[in-house]
Ligand SMILES: Nc1ncnc2c1ncn2[C@@H]1O[C@H](COP(=O)(O)OP(=O)(O)OP(=O)(O)O)[C@@H](O)[C@H]1O
């Protein structure tokens with residue numbers, strides 16, 4: 001993914017973006033907490049997440065393994081195991097997701113919100129052709145006939161640039177290559193023209209050249225269709241290439257959010273700085289890569305104060321006392337760190 005590394009963060013100061021910024025956000029999340037409860041322990045996977053997503057906006061969630069990225073995404077669709085304890089407010093397109101009935105949730109998942117995963121095999125049933133599965137989704141959620149569903153599947157395969165679409169529609173999932181299967185999953189996700197696309201590391205299982213093709217396709221489709229997208233990745237290069245805004249997650253919290261340009265150029269949270277210094281994409285050219293010492297906290301026993309404090313070179317006594325409140329360090333750039341102002345650039 002090296003050729004993504006030098007790309008300038010996208011600037012999108014269009015009138016549409018300005019209008020979107022003032023309009024009601026498509027997604028509004030406040031105080032989101034998710035805990036997995038078992039007899040042995042309670043794992044606080046998401047520990048107080050707040051964010052808005054404007055219409056037509058792409059937000060990338062960046063963070064290391066176990067920081068709660070996937071659980072946050074699944075919570076938005078209420079796709080969590082029964083034993084997960086969910087708290088907070090989630091609203092999508094003005095609807096209170098926490099209050100939706102099972103049938104309203106299933107409608108929302110099919111029509112308004114779609115999700116693409118790292119491994120497309122989980123999205124498809126191995127015993128039906130991919131074309132039949134897309135057609136079936138269109139029939140079920142859009143009230144169309146089988147013939148209309150098949151026509152839509154064909155159009156979607158054109159949209160996601162699958163060559164020989166008619167032949168590929170008849171293929172079973174295992175007959176497609178990894179890249180084609182990922183394109184077919186994007187087609188399935190777009191089948192009912194969702195307003196919100198959740199993409200959870202959709203390219204990590206693919207080789208580098210196919211990853212770039214899929215990323216560019218997703219960005220093109222997002223612009224053409226005007227969708228809002230939340231994209232999860234742990235790759236800074238991917239994040240800068242695809243997103244308008246960035247949210248850096250650590251130990252179940254969004255510790256820094258802002259436009260890609262602001263966060264990449266002026267990272268304010270010591271964790272964001274460490275993360276950027278530790279990646280080929282984020283470190284300044286010629287600089288040595290530095291690993292962040294230590295490891296994330298055990299979320300079955302989260303610390304009382306800032307979860308990054310034990311690894312942070314700037315930590316003071318106050319960091320250990322209470323979770324840091326959000327601080328706006330620049331317009332729209334919010335950091336949960338009481339040392340944000342003190343941190344050297
Ligand atoms: N079904 C589950 N039951 C119990 N714990 C879970 C479950 N799903 C996730 N967790 C825990 O929640 C925490 C957050 O997991 P999550 O999958 O959101 O991480 P992630 O940021 O997506 O990581 P990765 O980059 O590895 O995908 C982890 O500690 C994980 O072990």
Ligand SMILES: [Mg+2]
Pocket residue numbers: 069070071200
């Ligand atoms: Mg994940």
